[in-house]
Amino acid sequence: MASAPPVFDDDMDPSHLAELDFGTAFAAPTDCPDCGSSRLTAQDAGDRTDFSCDDCRAEWAFRLGRIVRVTAGHAVPEPR
Amino acid sequence: MTEPWAATGGPRHGGVADDRVTLIDGSTFCISERDGRVRAGHAQGLFVRDSRYLSRWELRLDGVLPEPLTTHGKEPFGATFVGRMPPQPGLADSWLLVLVHRFVGNGMREDIELRNLSGEPVSCVVTLDVDADFADLFDVKGGVAGAKGTVSVGRGDAAIDFTHDAALPQGVRIESHGAAEVSGRTLRWVAAIPPRDSWTVTLETQPFERGEPLPLRHPYGRPVEHTEPARSLREWRERGPRVNTADGDLAAVLRQSVEDLGALRMFDPEHPHRAIVAAGMPWFMALFGRDSLLTSWMLLPIDQRLAIGTAQTLAAHQGAVVNPVTEEQPGRILHEMRFGQSAALALGGGTAYYGTADATALFVMLVGELRRWGLDDQRFKELLPHVDRAMTWLTGDGDPDGDGFVEYRRATENGLANQGWKDSWDGVTFASGEIARAPIALAEVQAYTYGAYRARAYLAGEQGDDDARRYWSGMAAALKRAFNETFWLPDRGWYALGLDADKRPIDALASNMGHCLWTGIVDDDKAPDVARQLLSPELFSGWGIRTLATSMGAYNPMSYHNGSVWPHDNAICAAGLMRYGFVAEAQRVAVGVLAAAREFGHRLPELFCGFDREEFAEPVPYPTSCSPQAWAAAAPLLLLRTLLRLDPELPQGRVSCDPAMPARYLPLEISGLRVGDDELTIRVTEEETVVRGLGTPPAQRRRPDG
Ligand SMILES: [Zn+2]
Ligand SMILES: [Zn+2]
Numbered sequence: 001m002a003s004a005p006p007v008f009d010d011d012m013d014p015s016h017l018a019e020l021d022f023g024t025a026f027a028a029p030t031d032c033p034d035c036g037s038s039r040l041t042a043q044d045a046g047d048r049t050d051f052s053c054d055d056c057r058a059e060w061a062f063r064l065g066r067i068v069r070v071t072a073g074h075a076v077p078e079p080r
Numbered sequence: 081m082t083e084p085w086a087a088t089g090g091p092r093h094g095g096v097a098d099d100r101v102t103l104i105d106g107s108t109f110c111i112s113e114r115d116g117r118v119r120a121g122h123a124q125g126l127f128v129r130d131s132r133y134l135s136r137w138e139l140r141l142d143g144v145l146p147e148p149l150t151t152h153g154k155e156p157f158g159a160t161f162v163g164r165m166p167p168q169p170g171l172a173d174s175w176l177l178v179l180v181h182r183f184v185g186n187g188m189r190e191d192i193e194l195r196n197l198s199g200e201p202v203s204c205v206v207t208l209d210v211d212a213d214f215a216d217l218f219d220v221k222g223g224v225a226g227a228k229g230t231v232s233v234g235r236g237d238a239a240i241d242f243t244h245d246a247a248l249p250q251g252v253r254i255e256s257h258g259a260a261e262v263s264g265r266t267l268r269w270v271a272a273i274p275p276r277d278s279w280t281v282t283l284e285t286q287p288f289e290r291g292e293p294l295p296l297r298h299p300y301g302r303p304v305e306h307t308e309p310a311r312s313l314r315e316w317r318e319r320g321p322r323v324n325t326a327d328g329d330l331a332a333v334l335r336q337s338v339e340d341l342g343a344l345r346m347f348d349p350e351h352p353h354r355a356i357v358a359a360g361m362p363w364f365m366a367l368f369g370r371d372s373l374l375t376s377w378m379l380l381p382i383d384q385r386l387a388i389g390t391a392q393t394l395a396a397h398q399g400a401v402v403n404p405v406t407e408e409q410p411g412r413i414l415h416e417m418r419f420g421q422s423a424a425l426a427l428g429g430g431t432a433y434y435g436t437a438d439a440t441a442l443f444v445m446l447v448g449e450l451r452r453w454g455l456d457d458q459r460f461k462e463l464l465p466h467v468d469r470a471m472t473w474l475t476g477d478g479d480p481d482g483d484g485f486v487e488y489r490r491a492t493e494n495g496l497a498n499q500g501w502k503d504s505w506d507g508v509t510f511a512s513g514e515i516a517r518a519p520i521a522l523a524e525v526q527a528y529t530y531g532a533y534r535a536r537a538y539l540a541g542e543q544g545d546d547d548a549r550r551y552w553s554g555m556a557a558a559l560k561r562a563f564n565e566t567f568w569l570p571d572r573g574w575y576a577l578g579l580d581a582d583k584r585p586i587d588a589l590a591s592n593m594g595h596c597l598w599t600g601i602v603d604d605d606k607a608p609d610v611a612r613q614l615l616s617p618e619l620f621s622g623w624g625i626r627t628l629a630t631s632m633g634a635y636n637p638m639s640y641h642n643g644s645v646w647p648h649d650n651a652i653c654a655a656g657l658m659r660y661g662f663v664a665e666a667q668r669v670a671v672g673v674l675a676a677a678r679e680f681g682h683r684l685p686e687l688f689c690g691f692d693r694e695e696f697a698e699p700v701p702y703p704t705s706c707s708p709q710a711w712a713a714a715a716p717l718l719l720l721r722t723l724l725r726l727d728p729e730l731p732q733g734r735v736s737c738d739p740a741m742p743a744r745y746l747p748l749e750i751s752g753l754r755v756g757d758d759e760l761t762i763r764v765t766e767e768e769t770v771v772r773g774l775g776t777p778p779a780q781r782r783r784p785d786g
Contacts, residue, residue: 015747016331018338020717021320022383025342026355033308042352047107047129049347049419063105064156064361065343066307 029067034058045070100124102362105157105185105297109362112137115148116161116180120211123220123704126188126285127362128294132220133252133287136211136265139180139192141165142204146178155307157297158183165204176202176273183304185297187252188285196273206269208283212242212252221363221704235262251288256281257300321382321752323720327745332682333674333716340683340708341375341386348419351396354389360686360706366418369394369439370501371711373413373446374648378714380453381721381728381753387450388459394443395466399434399473404491406433411473413439415496437488437499440470440478441528445599448535451542454730454756464539471536474529475555484562485579486525489518500525501649502592502627506634507641508578511587513633520586522578524595526563530556531599542731563596564603573609575602589613589629591649597656604660611662614653615669622693623676624650625669630690637690637700644702647673647684648711651718658722663740670719671742677716684712724764730756737771739764 031038032053039054045061050070052059059070103110110118110126118124118137126134139146146163153159158181165176175198181191196202214231229246239255240262254267258281261268271279287294298304325331344357346367358364359371373394376387399412407415415436447455447463455463478486488499498507500522508516533556540548567575569587576585577592593610596602602610613619618629624645628635635643650673657666676699677684686709689700706712723745725738735755739762741748746766753760760773 015324015326015749016328018323018325018331018334019320020323020334020338020382022338022341022379023320023385025338026345026383026385026389028347028352042347042349044349044419045106047418049349049352051352061106062345062347063307065339065345066156068155068157068307069305 025065029060029062032056032058033060033067033069101151101159101161103153103157103159103182103184104362104365107365108157108184108186108188108297109365110134110182110184110188111362114151114161115146115163116151116159116182117145123223125220126184127217127220128186128287129289130217131250132215132217133212133250134188134210134254134285135213135215136209138209139178140207140209141176141178141194143207147174155304157185158304175200176204183298186294187287187296188283189296189298189300190283190285191280192283193278193280194271194273195278196275199275201272201274203270203272206271206281208267209265210240210254210267211265212244214242214244214246214250217363233265238262238267240265240267249290251291253284253286253288255284255286257284258282319752321750321754323748323750325745325748327748329678329682330674330716330745333677333684334720336677336682337713337716340713341379341710343708344710344713346419348393351389351393354392355385356389356393357386357710359711360709363704363706364709366416367393368416369414369436370442373439373442374652375710375714377442377446377449378648378651378711378718378721380449381726381755382717384450384453384455387446387453388455391443391447391450391463392459394439395463397432398466398469402477405494407435407491407495408432409434409473409477411440411469411471412477413443413470415439415499433495435488435490435495435499437478437486437522437525438501438528440473441486441525441532443467444470444474444532445528445535448532448538451539452728452730454728467536467539471532471552474532478529481519483521483583484559485521485566486529487519487521487579488525489520489581500592502641504639504641506639508586509588509628509632509634509642511589511632515634516578516580516586517582519581520578522592523563523567523575524592526559526567527596527599527601530559530563530601533559534600560601560603563601564606568603568606574613575606575610588632588634589618590632591619591625591627591646591653594625594649594653594656597660598652599656600659602656602660607660607662611657611660611665614657615665617692620669620672621645621690622672623688623699624673625653626690638702640687640702643690644687645676645690645699646687646712647676647715651715651722655718655722658725658740666722667740667742670723671744673719674716683707684715685709686712724750724762726762728755735760735771737762737769739769 029040029051035056037053037055040051043050043052050059050061061068061070099114101112101114108128111124112118120136125132144166147166149162151159151161161180163178164174167174177195179193183189229244231244234241238260239253242252244250256267273279282300284300323334341357346356346358356367359368372390376390379386394413397414399408399410402409412434414432414434417432444467447467496503497505506515533552537549537552569576574589575593576587577590578586580586594614614625618631619625626643626645628642637643650669654666654669679698686706687702689702691700723741727736741764749763751761758773763770
């Protein structure tokens with residue numbers, strides 16, 4: 001499948017771009033931010049779903065489009 | 081705990097939406113003024129698992145509130161409130177800076193820091209007035225907060241304890257790390273700060289349930305982790321469709337939609353890769369049937385993942401048995417659910433509540449529409465049995481009196497009184513203002529049911545099942561006939577918004593009939609009257625169509641459902657107007673709502689007040705409106721689709737596109753639009769429309785009429 005060539009000519013400027021990349025916005029976390037492992041497992045954490053890394057054991061939560069550490073794994077030093 | 085599920089009924093008082101700061105983590109959130117203060121008697125406070133553990137939080141220096149300077153924080157769960165001691169009389173400047181670092185998560189931690197910027201020592205008395213009322217979350221949003229059970233206050237060593245004697249015993253301890261005097265509901269410190277030095281104290285707010293402390297996410301003595309945007313962590317970013325437009329505001333609104341829907345992303349621990357979204361921040365961080373179905377329907381041309389994830393998740397929890405407490409019935413699609421072990425607690429014993437009259441029909445409509453957008457055979461086959469169980473509900477338990485109209489009445493006092501989208505206790509009224517009595521058959525619920533019958537007939541036809549196609553087409557035709565006979569008010573020139581317990585037409589002029597245009601249940605000869613009413617000065621404010629006309633007894637532009645303007649409601653009305661060929665009217669609604677979005681910083685809130693645009697130059701925010709709200713964030717995408725007049729029939733290899741775009745957005749181009757196996761580019765100028773990339777049939781070229 002060939003993608004369509006851009007047809008927005010120079011004479012159509014000024015134009016404003018919106019990238020509707022919902023695929024990325026709706027993606028589940030896939031890689032551990034610490035060790036890069038792709039073996040992340042979703043876990044019931046009471047009032048939300050966390051993601052734990054099968055390799056380094058770090059745990060992550062998703063909040064309003066952001067990723068935050070819940071517990072550190074063994075591959076990284078404890079946060080200062 | 082009181083009513084365990086969420087009436088979305090609005091408050092009757094509260095602060096201005098723009099002046100609030102909301103921090104959130106899981107089911108914990110804190111709403112405060114911009115200076116961090118939680119004011120008693122307002123829809124503010126610290127909420128954990130649907131109860132308010134702090135209803136007052138006021139810091140004073142020498143008896144005076146700090147003067148707010150700014151608030152910052154990139155984390156959803158934390159912020160720093162920056163203020164200063166007000167200048168002494170006769171002095172131009174203040175030398176005392178106040179920094180309050182707040183973090184929420186199963187409770188709250190706050191680090192208060194006073195910085196003496198002067199060369200002289202400073203001494204001041206710091207006080208913190210606190211209170212806890214353990215009010216139910218939805219009572220607070222509804223403006224009827226009041227603790228049930230008794231609250232008692234005790235004091236510990238540098239701590240205040242509140243305990244709530246109720247069915248679920250709760251407590252909260254507010255503890256100072258750093259010696260403090262305690263009297264009543266006030267903590268007090270004396271801060272003596274050397275020149276160019278600072279003074280700090282940390283406070284922990286620790287909730288208890290049944291005597292057990294909840295584990296604080298950000299306890300004293302541990303540094304707080306910072307977050308990264310989840311999207312930036314992905315090396316590989318999926319390229320989605322792109323919109324180029326001459327209108328910078330339209331582009332900004334669309335970008336905000338992606339941002340907001342991504343922020344509302346939820347995860348089912350069993351199926352973390354199924355896309356689903358919460359209904360709205362901060363009040364509705366749970367999966368709602370109606371909200372998620374309409375949101376994902378609005379997104380369909382751009383992204384089908386959300387619709388697939390939503391349909392699969394709702395199908396997995398489709399009602400199986402009769403349970404009056406949760407209003408579960410076989411085939412019924414749920415109203416609200418939460419994931420996780422604590423969900424059962426929050427929802428009063430179950431994980432889902434089913435009290436909704438419309439989600440079941442919307443579910444069928446969504447699956448039908450998904451198929452038209454090219455849903456694959458495998459997933460379609462998995463969803464079809466759920467569609468048929470939904471049909472059984474629509475024609476059975478959904479219509480208990482067997483009159484052919486779906487109606488609702490709650491099964492217990494704890495259920496929702498109104499089970500359409502206008503679910504305030506006073507959301508369904510007669511023209512006189514009288515509140516309608518259940519069972520109620522809403523106009524838009526019949527419209528969605530008609531849409532469901534049509535969708536089922538379409539699916540049957542597509543499968544080559546002619547008997548089923550004829551059957552459901554016949555059901556649709558019969559419902560349309562009965563609806564137009566029963567709901568149309570010839571003396572008024574509009575549709576009743578419902579039938580009450582005595583089958584009396586509920587004769588108020590309201591936005592509900594716009595949804596009837598959307599699904600096509602309106603007779604052609606009545607549509608011009610409906611269009612005229614929707615755009616009348618009584619309903620159209622200039623920013624959008626009001627929920628209820630100004631001429632109605634219950635009209636109040638500052639109410640939740642009786643005169644306010646809801647963006648998602650307007651997007652559906654605009655789609656309905658366009659469906660019946662009312663191009664100028666649909667454009668007027670779309671342009672009005674998008675103009676309102678610009679005034680809200682390009683993020684449409686859940687709703688705003690219904691004042692006339694000529695009365696106020698800017699739309700007036702609604703207090704305690706959710707923002708972001710899923711279907712408000714999705715509304716611009718439905719408006720875009722409506723203006724493009726984009727309609728698919730992928731199984732037949734057809735896509736039609738016949739733009740009726742107002743000139744201000746032109747030229748406009750959408751590229752990378754995936755429909756089936758093709759990737760389309762649609763380019764619209766004032767002169768022509770060009771569609772490229774469609775495999776079968778060959779590219780079309782049409783002139784827009786508009
Ligand atoms: Zn790891
Ligand atoms: Zn009925």
